[in-house]
Amino acid sequence: MKGSVCIPYIFDLEVTNLCNTECAFCPREAITRPKGRMTRETFELFLKRLTPYAQWVEGQIIHLPHEKASVRSGRGEESPVRVLMCGMGECLTHPETPEWVGRIRSEVGVRASIVTNGVLLDEAMMQRFIAARVTVIIVSVPGVSRETYSRTMKLDWDTVLANVRRASEMLPGRIEVSVTIPRDAGFTAQDAVAFWQPLGVRISGISPCHNRGGFMTDERLLSGEPQRPSRFCGVLARHFFTAWDGRVLSCCHDLRGENVIGNIRTDEYADLARRKTAIMDTGPSFAICPKCDDPQRPDRSGIAQVHVLD
Secondary structure, three states: OEEEEEOOOEEEEOOEOOOOOOOOOOOHHHOOOOOOEOOHHHHHHHHHHHHHHHHHHOOOEEEEOOOOEEEEOOOHHHOOOEEEEOOOOOHHHOOOHHHHHHHHHHHHOOEEEEEEOOOOOOHHHHHHHHHHOOOOEEEEOOOOOHHHHOOOOOOOHHHHHHHHHHHHHHOOOOEEEEEEEOOOOOOOHHHHHHHHHHHOOEEEEEEEOOOOOOOOOOOOOOOOOOOOOOOOOHHHHHEEEEOOOOEEEOOOOOOOOOOEEEEOOOOOHHHHHHHHHHHHHHOOOOOOHHHOOOOOOOOOOOOOEEEEEO
């Protein structure tokens, strides 16, 4: 078949969907798909599938339709392929997360980062990530003070702040914070910039509190803009969400595990990219999509395609 294939290049790897806290803007009570931690066997399968995909993308002419540009894909850290350990759980509760980051970096060579709430990011954990050559550590910090942070988080503000500051000193330039702003946050995006900038900590993103595929319904928290119905989904186009049990789901918002694209036990990621391309061509029809107000959904920038003959 001759054609253009959409290339998801951000691998969201959920090593666990278990968490050590409950955030007000995370609808954990709606998760009905199985809960657990990724096994070593499943991680080995992930590496087995990731390696040929990264090699397949390497050297390809990547077309960026929105930017009306084309570039040749590099390798290693120059590859668009990257792994982000995130999902519906706290990745630092999995004992092998730092070592698995190190294996992705050494065996596949692409960028590997994590998203964490930061409470377990102590000095010993940081030493493990430095040894693993982690690319970036993103800490979710929805607040700029104990008062604003405690509105949505049950973790200790002083502990998290101290961990972020120490981590930034140990790994300068590679610690970032992600700032979600609920409707009743008590602080603004400008406040977040004013707080973190003097500390030398980068902000990876500031985003409104959205409804997580329609599962979040508390109007006191939701601050996202309603999205017009769209047949397009930038999340589906850019991301491969691999759950802890090896299933590749539409996205992290699939809390019920209903939207299965494939499984790394049986499917190569290149084949799943073709499967996703067919879904993108018609528009995703998953039950969660009409309700979703994720700000990434209508975003067409950064969508990557390659032309293939097979």
